[in-house]
Amino acid sequence: MVTWPALIKHDGEDELIYIESQTQWQNDEEMLLYIFTERDVLIDASGKVFSLSVLQQNINAEQHLAIASVDNILELVRAHAAISQQCCIEKIFCQTTAQAIELVKELAD
Numbered sequence: 001m002v003t004w005p006a007l008i009k010h011d012g013e014d015e016l017i018y019i020e021s022q023t024q025w026q027n028d029e030e031m032l033l034y035i036f037t038e039r040d041v042l043i044d045a046s047g048k049v050f051s052l053s054v055l056q057q058n059i060n061a062e063q064h065l066a067i068a069s070v071d072n073i074l075e076l077v078r079a080h081a082a083i084s085q086q087c088c089i090e091k092i093f094c095q096t097t098a099q100a101i102e103l104v105k106e107l108a109d
Contacts, residue, residue, distance in 0.1 A: 001060055001061075001062055002022065002042065002044045002048070002050060002055070002059065003044045003046040003048070004019070004020065004021045004022060004044065005018065005020050005021065005044075005045055005101050005102075006018075006019045006042050006043060006044040006045065006101065007019070007042065007073075007076070007101055007104055008041075008042055008052065009040070009041050009042075009076060010036075010037075010040050011037050011039035011040050014080055014082070014083045015083060016076060016077070016080040016104050018101065018104045018108055019031075019042070020105075026059065032056065034056075036051075036052040036053045036056060037053075038051065038053060040052040041065065042055055043073060043076075043097070044097075045101055046067075046097065047067045047068045047069070047070070047073065047097040048064040048068075049064055049065045049066045049067065049068050050063075050064050050065065051065055068097070070095065070097055070100065073097050073100045073101075074092070074094060074100055076100075077092060077100050077103050077104055078092050080104060080107065081103075081107055
């Protein structure tokens with residue numbers, strides 16, 4: 001089961017999408033209708049990596065693909081920040097997955 005908030009990472013894209021809650025996910029028509037590839041993933045606040053195509057069919061799916069390390073997620077956040085050109089990516093640091101996800105939210109604000 002997904003621990004919210006979470007990030008969506010599309011295969012081949014550096015941009016991350018912040019999702020606050022299951023309610024936000026379920027109320028977003030694009031999320032429900034989008035055709036995800038098998039490599040598009042959702043990374044939750046605990047670091048679990050889920051297949052978006054599986055979650056699209058069953059948001060309460062228990063099966064996850066992997067558990068991402070904080071370093072892996074930090075690398076994704078830095079790539080995301082680089083394309084938004086909002087800050088110096090060398091200054092981005094976090095100690096937990098939840099902090100990394102919150103950084104993405106802050107970059108979007």
